[in-house]
Amino acid sequence: MSKRDRLERQALEIILSKGEEGILQSDLWKELEASSRVGSRISLNLGKKNLITRQRELYDGRWTYRVFINIRSLDIDSITDVPCVSCAEILKCESGGEFSPDTCKIMTEWLHTFTHTEMEKENASVISKKNAPQSI
Numbered sequence: 001m002s003k004r005d006r007l008e009r010q011a012l013e014i015i016l017s018k019g020e021e022g023i024l025q026s027d028l029w030k031e032l033e034a035s036s037r038v039g040s041r042i043s044l045n046l047g048k049k050n051l052i053t054r055q056r057e058l059y060d061g062r063w064t065y066r067v068f069i070n071i072r073s074l075d076i077d078s079i080t081d082v083p084c085v086s087c088a089e090i091l092k093c094e095s096g097g098e099f100s101p102d103t104c105k106i107m108t109e110w111l112h113t114f115t116h117t118e119m120e121k122e123n124a125s126v127i128s129k130k131n132a133p134q135s136i
């Protein structure tokens with residue numbers, strides 16, 4: 001996995017963990033330990049892939065962006081198949097370790113599938129609402 005892919009995946013995990021509150025871009029860069037230049041590129045790439053939404057916000061007198069994951073309706077059923085739940089290495093798994101979410105191919109594949117599935121659900125919901133009969 002390239003460094004950029006790894007940072008994008010970490011960014012998605014962080015943004016996902018912030019739920020509906022989202023996270024300020026500057027705080028995301030700090031958590032990623034990335035420069036604002038690298039962080040902005042990651043943010044733009046994730047936005048182009050329609051995985052996140054950037055919302056302009058005035059914070060401490062300066063304009064910045066708050067970013068949100070483009071998954072609106074997570075429920076517990078949607079994450080019960082996370083591979084870590086049944087992984088034999090879970091007790092040894094830590095960032096930077098022999099087993100790590102940063103390098104785990106199973107986790108990466110699950111995250112991609114999960115993200116795409118949730119996006120498809122979201123898109124189906126939007127289409128369904130658009131096609132719903134209008135009440136008078």
Ligand code: SF4
Nearest residue numbers: 084087090093101104
């Ligand atoms: S990230 Fe991978 S290695 Fe670590 S617990 Fe989850 S599935 Fe197992």
